Amino acid sequence: MTQPPPLMPPPPGDGNTPPYGQGAPLPPPQGQGAGMPPPPGYYPPPPSGKTNGFAIAALIFGIIGGVLFAVIFGFVALSQIRKRGDKGRGMAIAGLVLSAAWVILLVAVFIIGDGLRATRDTNTGQVTQAGQLDVFDLKDGDCFNNVPGDNKEVMSVSAVPCTQPHDAEVLSQVTVAGSGAYPGTDQIAAEVEKLCVDKVGARVEASPIADKLGIYYFYPTKESWAQGDRAGTCVAVANDNGKLTAPVGK
Numbered sequence: 063m064t065q066p067p068p069l070m071p072p073p074p075g076d077g078n079t080p081p082y083g084q085g086a087p088l089p090p091p092q093g094q095g096a097g098m099p100p101p102p103g104y105y106p107p108p109p110s111g112k113t114n115g116f117a118i119a120a121l122i123f124g125i126i127g128g129v130l131f132a133v134i135f136g137f138v139a140l141s142q143i144r145k146r147g148d149k150g151r152g153m154a155i156a157g158l159v160l161s162a163a164w165v166i167l168l169v170a171v172f173i174i175g176d177g178l179r180a181t182r183d184t185n186t187g188q189v190t191q192a193g194q195l196d197v198f199d200l201k202d203g204d205c206f207n208n209v210p211g212d213n214k215e216v217m218s219v220s221a222v223p224c225t226q227p228h229d230a231e232v233l234s235q236v237t238v239a240g241s242g243a244y245p246g247t248d249q250i251a252a253e254v255e256k257l258c259v260d261k262v263g264a265r266v267e268a269s270p271i272a273d274k275l276g277i278y279y280f281y282p283t284k285e286s287w288a289q290g291d292r293a294g295t296c297v298a299v300a301n302d303n304g305k306l307t308a309p310v311g312k
Contacts, residue, residue: 114139117150120157124164132161180221188223195221197280200295203309204232209299215283227305230278233262236294244287254281254294262296269298269310276301 116139123132139154180193189195189204196218205224210216222228236257238250258279266275280295298310 112148114143114146114148114150114154116142117148117153117157121153121160122157124157124160127164129161129164132157136161189221190223192220192222192226194218197295198291198293200232200280202232202234205306205309206230206232209278209297216280224306224309227307228300229305230297230299231306231310232295233265233298233310234258234296236261236296238282238292238294240292244282244284247284250281250287251279254279257294258296262298266298266310271306271308271310274301274304274306275299275310 116135120132120136120139123129123135136154136158139148139150139157142148143151143154178193180189180195181191182188183190187201195204195206197216200219203224204221205226205228206219206221207229208220209229210219224231236254238253238257244250255277258277262277266272266277269275275298278297278299280297282291282293298306300306
């Protein structure tokens, strides 16, 4: 008689066998790690070590008043310095600043100079407001102060209305003959003097204030002669540092 096979042991945890103990719990999943740091930004080009030539030029032209070139070179220099790292940024800026100063100065001179010029009546042509008047713009009947000394080159006079006290009055214009080289100061002065005496001498002598008057004249210089100037200006002046207070008369 065969014996039955031995009974299989019960599976773990069944019956009275105590269950296996549980292991330690798994750690919770870790959070996502930090991302990669951003790449570094671009760096400016290393300094070239040389001074930008346009910056030097901008400064030079800014000093001497070459406004247009200083502005152009200044902006070109700043652009190149930014790209290349050249030296000279201060020079370029200084050139631009000096250019602006020149512009302001020129505008101021123009405004002030225009305000100092004599004003004429548009109808009569007479001076109505005192100011500077170019000697080439003098007309018969113009009055002015501060008569220049003999043999002194004159560019302008201090014109005033003839109703105000004045030192001199323009009486007439004369023309010197000649088309060749400048004949010299003495000869020109003598010729203009003779022409003026012949033309206005009688008028001065007939004036009610003849005893207070003398004859003065402007004549061409060597420079103006070369430019075609052949005009002489005949002027009546007050003697003995006196003042004229009315027109000389016809």
